[in-house]
Amino acid sequence: xxxxxxxxxxxxxxxxxxxxxxxxxxxxxxxxxxxxxxxxxxxxxxxxxxxxxxxxxxxxxxxxxxxxxxxxxxxxxxxxxxxxxxxxxxxxxxxxxxxxxxxxxxxxxxxxxxxxxxxxxxxxxxxxxxxxxxxxxxxxxxxxxxxxxxxxxxxxxxxxxxxxxxxxxxxxxxxxxxxxxxxxxxxxxxxxxxxxxxxxxxxxxxxxxxxxxxxxxxxxxxxxxxxxxxxxxxxxxxxxxxxxxxxxxxxxxxxxxxxxxxxxxxxxxxxxxxxxxxxxxxxxxxxxxxxxxxxxxxxxxxxxxxxxxxxxxxxxxxxxxxxxxxxxxxxxxxxxxxxxxxxxxxxxxxxxxxxxxxxxxxxxxxxxxxxxxxxxxxxxxxxxxxxxxxxxxxxxxxxxxxxxxxxxxxxxxxxxxxxxxxxxxxxxxxxxxxxxxxxxxxxxxxxxxxxxxxxxxxxxxxxxxxxxxxxxxxxxxxxxxxxxxxxxxxxxxxxxxxxxxxxxxxxxxxxxxxxxxxxxxxxxxxxxxxxxxxxxxxxxxxxxxxxxxxxxxxxxxxxxxxxxxxxxxxxxxxxxx
Numbered sequence: 278x279x280x281x282x283x284x285x286x287x288x289x290x291x292x293x294x295x296x297x298x299x300x301x302x303x304x305x306x307x308x309x310x311x312x313x314x315x316x317x318x319x320x321x322x323x324x325x326x327x328x329x330x331x332x333x334x335x336x337x338x339x340x341x342x343x344x345x346x347x348x349x350x351x352x353x354x355x356x357x358x359x360x361x362x363x364x365x366x367x368x369x370x371x372x373x374x375x376x377x378x379x380x381x382x383x384x385x386x387x388x389x390x391x392x393x394x395x396x397x398x399x400x401x402x403x404x405x406x407x408x409x410x411x412x413x414x415x416x417x418x419x420x421x422x423x424x425x426x427x428x429x430x431x432x433x434x435x436x437x438x439x440x441x442x443x444x445x446x447x448x449x450x451x452x453x454x455x456x457x458x459x460x461x462x463x464x465x466x467x468x469x470x471x472x473x474x475x476x477x478x479x480x481x482x483x484x485x486x487x488x489x490x491x492x493x494x495x496x497x498x499x500x501x502x503x504x505x506x507x508x509x510x511x512x513x514x515x516x517x518x519x520x521x522x523x524x525x526x527x528x529x530x531x532x533x534x535x536x537x538x539x540x541x542x543x544x545x546x547x548x549x550x551x552x553x554x555x556x557x558x559x560x561x562x563x564x565x566x567x568x569x570x571x572x573x574x575x576x577x578x579x580x581x582x583x584x585x586x587x588x589x590x591x592x593x594x595x596x597x598x599x600x601x602x603x604x605x606x607x608x609x610x611x612x613x614x615x616x617x618x619x620x621x622x623x624x625x626x627x628x629x630x631x632x633x634x635x636x637x638x639x640x641x642x643x644x645x646x647x648x649x650x651x652x653x654x655x656x657x658x659x660x661x662x663x664x665x666x667x668x669x670x671x672x673x674x675x676x677x678x679x680x681x682x683x684x685x686x687x688x689x690x691x692x693x694x695x696x697x698x699x700x701x702x703x704x705x706x707x708x709x710x711x712x713x714x715x716x717x718x719x720x721x722x723x724x725x726x727x728x729x730x731x732x733x734x735x736x737x738x739x740x741x742x743x744x745x746x747x748x749x750x751x752x753x754x755x756x757x758x759x760x761x762x763x764x765x766x767x768x769x770x771x772x773x774x775x776x777x778x779x780x781x782x783x784x785x786x787x788x789x790x791x792x793x794x795x796x797x798x799x800x801x802x803x804x805x806x807x808x809x810x811x812x813x814x815x816x817x818x819x820x821x822x823x824x825x826x827x828x829x830x831x832x833x834x835x836x837x838x839x840x841x842x843x844x845x846x847x848x849x850x851x852x853x854x
Contacts, residue, residue, distance in 0.1 A: 350652035
């Protein structure tokens, strides 16, 4: 019995010793593990509001300044002297920049040589005699046709020698009737040809008059270019919010009239071409009826002399040979005439095209020479308006190029129209409207009023360009101003420190702290929850997400980068360990 008690005590002691050892090992194991687990700081989300100020900065610009833009004719000119400096007051027409004289006039001399050479070529072409080959071929056809007619008549006489006299009388009656009809057609077609020639001459006169008007308009002196303001933005009042525009090259203002006259010339030329086509058709009909008249007259004459000539009529075989040969010659003559008409038509079109191109080229030379001479006479660049010189972008010795803006002229202070563009986030402009006053933090600015609101072309979804009219004392373009558009104040369900919100390639998320009770204490792990940002004031951020829960704390600081499921150790960094 005593041995059993001793054995029981030994077993109990062994079990207690084992448990003590296990507890010590577990304690040291957790201590070592806790030393390797990253520490984190976490906070619960809060219900509340975010409050922040809408402000933006921008630079003042003058909307009604007048720019001087280099015209094409001054390309490559060198600046000899600049007579005024930035903010100097200038009067319209006052020389601001003196240009050096043109040293290389090769282009101008080449233009003159080309112009003289083209005029010589046109003069030579005008004096060169033109061959009228078609008339010769027409005569040949008429002669061949006459030969065929005579051969056929002879063959007919040979075949019907006995009845020739009676038939001749019938022919005379019949042909005379036909001749009357043909003569009436000839008279009608001749009158049509005459009328068409008169109409074509009228068109030529109208074209000449219109071309003279164009030349007169082109020769009128050029008018001074006038600056034009862009249309104001959305909601602009009067000329408020207009943008500066670039002046165009000097012009006499008659381009539209010239264009209308040129269109009228094109319309008349179209009618003239139609009339010339009708004239050709009428001429062909006239020629055909004329040939028919000759045939009829010849037939009548033949019929009148047929009786006396019957004894002289050749045999039928000989007459047939003469008809065959005459038809061959007629076919050849018609083919030659048709080919010549085609060649003459092609050559006429070529001559017309060539002459038209030469006239156009001659006009181009004249225009270029006149422009060159006008540009050579320009030795100064004058102020385009009254005001203060601004944006002077060149220096003495610089070479200017077409399209360069050399300087601008600001109007007087009481006439200056200034604006500034601010870039706001889209959400912060929800309450903005045209005419709304923004608060400037610059004492020299009296008022800043919105004239337009439009998407930022670089970020049309997230940002808006708010253009404002600026009024104040001693405003200068280029000055920076800051405006305040008021404060935003809105309640949100989940607000956390901004440091708790993380954004990477996967999106925006937070790490929620998940607690689990164990025999050795509370175990913490992190859970990745995807969220959307509703708003932020910089320090705090309002978030929303389906998996957010009020039971969670959210990691705001961590010793090491975390990932979903990592075990962490909750630590209050505000307390010393």
